[in-house]
Amino acid sequence: MHPRNPYQNPPDFQQLADAYPPLKPYLVYSYHGVTIDFMDESAQRSDSSQMGCRVLIYPPYSIIETQNRRLTEALLYRDFQVTINIPEDRICPPVPNRLNYILWLQDVVDATAIAEPTDSERKISGIDMSFYNLSSSGLPFSPSLDFCCNWSVVTHRGLASLSFTSSLLSGNRLFNPDVDEKSLESARFNVRRNNLDDRITVVKSKPSGSMLLHLFESNSDGASTSNGVHFDFTMCNPPFYRNREEILRSAEAKEFGPAAVCTGADVEMIAPGGEVSFVGRMVQESVEIRTKCRWYTSMLGKLSSLTEIVTLLRVHHVDNYACTEFVQGRTRRWAIAWSFGDVRLPDCLARISSTEAQNLMPARNTLRQSYPQAKSLVHLASVVTAICALLHDISVRSPLPGEQCAGAGLEIIIAAPRDTWSRAARRKKAHGITMQTEPDSSAEPILVCRIVCVEEGDNRMREESASGSIKLRFDWMKGRDRSLYESFTSHVGRKVAAALGAC
Numbered sequence: 001m002h003p004r005n006p007y008q009n010p011p012d013f014q015q016l017a018d019a020y021p022p023l024k025p026y027l028v029y030s031y032h033g034v035t036i037d038f039m040d041e042s043a044q045r046s047d048s049s050q051m052g053c054r055v056l057i058y059p060p061y062s063i064i065e066t067q068n069r070r071l072t073e074a075l076l077y078r079d080f081q082v083t084i085n086i087p088e089d090r091i092c093p094p095v096p097n098r099l100n101y102i103l104w105l106q107d108v109v110d111a112t113a114i115a116e117p118t119d120s121e122r123k124i125s126g127i128d129m130s131f132y133n134l135s136s137s138g139l140p141f142s143p144s145l146d147f148c149c150n151w152s153v154v155t156h157r158g159l160a161s162l163s164f165t166s167s168l169l170s171g172n173r174l175f176n177p178d179v180d181e182k183s184l185e186s187a188r189f190n191v192r193r194n195n196l197d198d199r200i201t202v203v204k205s206k207p208s209g210s211m212l213l214h215l216f217e218s219n220s221d222g223a224s225t226s227n228g229v230h231f232d233f234t235m236c237n238p239p240f241y242r243n244r245e246e247i248l249r250s251a252e253a254k255e256f257g258p259a260a261v262c263t264g265a266d267v268e269m270i271a272p273g274g275e276v277s278f279v280g281r282m283v284q285e286s287v288e289i290r291t292k293c294r295w296y297t298s299m300l301g302k303l304s305s306l307t308e309i310v311t312l313l314r315v316h317h318v319d320n321y322a323c324t325e326f327v328q329g330r331t332r333r334w335a336i337a338w339s340f341g342d343v344r345l346p347d348c349l350a351r352i353s354s355t356e357a358q359n360l361m362p363a364r365n366t367l368r369q370s371y372p373q374a375k376s377l378v379h380l381a382s383v384v385t386a387i388c389a390l391l392h393d394i395s396v397r398s399p400l401p402g403e404q405c406a407g408a409g410l411e412i413i414i415a416a417p418r419d420t421w422s423r424a425a426r427r428k429k430a431h432g433i434t435m436q437t438e439p440d441s442s443a444e445p446i447l448v449c450r451i452v453c454v455e456e457g458d459n460r461m462r463e464e465s466a467s468g469s470i471k472l473r474f475d476w477m478k479g480r481d482r483s484l485y486e487s488f489t490s491h492v493g494r495k496v497a498a499a500l501g502a503c
Ligand SMILES: C[S@@+](CC[C@H](N)C(=O)[O-])C[C@H]1O[C@@H](n2cnc3c(N)ncnc32)[C@H](O)[C@@H]1O
Pocket: 091, 092, 093, 129, 130, 131, 132, 133, 134, 136, 138, 177, 178, 179, 180, 183, 205, 206, 207, 211, 237, 238, 239, 240, 267, 268, 269, 271
């Protein structure tokens, strides 16, 4: 679960129902306390044990569905101060699970804002491509809220650490396309009811029309920035299945009974070709739209779909992408983000460690070098600072308060307007071939990199040698040329090692 997700533990259902009385009829009282989870074996066991047996009695689907709706509404009402209506015959998104996606996306947008600090006044603008579409209660988790109202509420309540983007509150916009008239109607109702008309635009899309392109053509009013970016992100929870048979097969494979069965309308669950085709269409359109959107993202229900989408991205030579997974109880989901821009995400956001997905991961944007010779973090920090100050043409700055990494000994952000460190550049310099012109200070840097002094490593290593775990971490933040990033890290790394050796 995402570390900022406030639902690490089940809520106090009694308190929740007190705050949102429509939940009260669904409370289940057991020896173990109050729950609403009909599928919770402990709640079932308390009843059945009195009869000397352990039979799990599942209530009808309709009760589970209604109970889940009330739970989602209650959490959104109490924790996000939003009143919503979830249509009875549409999917009810589980709040903690969906919040994992939102928080990861929040991290992606934050990382992008840090890499482009000159743009910090801009408004956040996104497309909620049927992810939490407002119809099905996504309203409170729609990025428009997370990146403005609700996010500030969450932050204010101390449920999450202060986010960089929480300073980018007013004027954020969300476009919410859908094809389903019932969902659209409910979305419009929820938007009006929560006075969010100036933030959220509900758009009717055509099933046979474009998925994203039309939104860039018609809804760029006020959203486009000077560098031509119309949207910061797209997000999507696609219909997972190809047809009804696939839904039934998936339900049969689930060993935990009806709670695991999702009973949405066909338009929510089924798309021709399933989620791979749905997200694949977005990939194809993004190839045309390119940098007008910073990050295209989607959730995926199957690991095999992640494989197919990564393959498609590689076919289109998109190397700037990120994969993550969300594990919540018995449910596992994946998400992918891709970009045609030059902002790079750290490995903690872009890569996951599960062995079965390793061949799908993007190349590393976080490189580490160990310095056993360093006596302490302070020692390493003083050497790195001195070396970076001498790097020709490169600007060095300290991160702003919202940009700092937790637990770092020293942190600097370097920006290079041109290559002065690669072997080729140094060879040219050695042969007296100098640059004809001074670098243009207004031009985009070719490399932005965060250098962090950290103490990490396993406990055994720490016991043996405190200094064995002292490292430099290089996070690639911006740039198009991977070889420049890699050559920069080894150039600085060699200089640091030499300086430490000479100390
Ligand atoms: C899996 S449901 C998402 C439900 C809910 N928003 C959630 O996150 O749980 C997929 C949604 O995609 C919508 N949809 C299907 N085809 C679409 C299209 N071509 N463009 C936009 N939305 C579409 C469906 O109407 C449905 O609301």
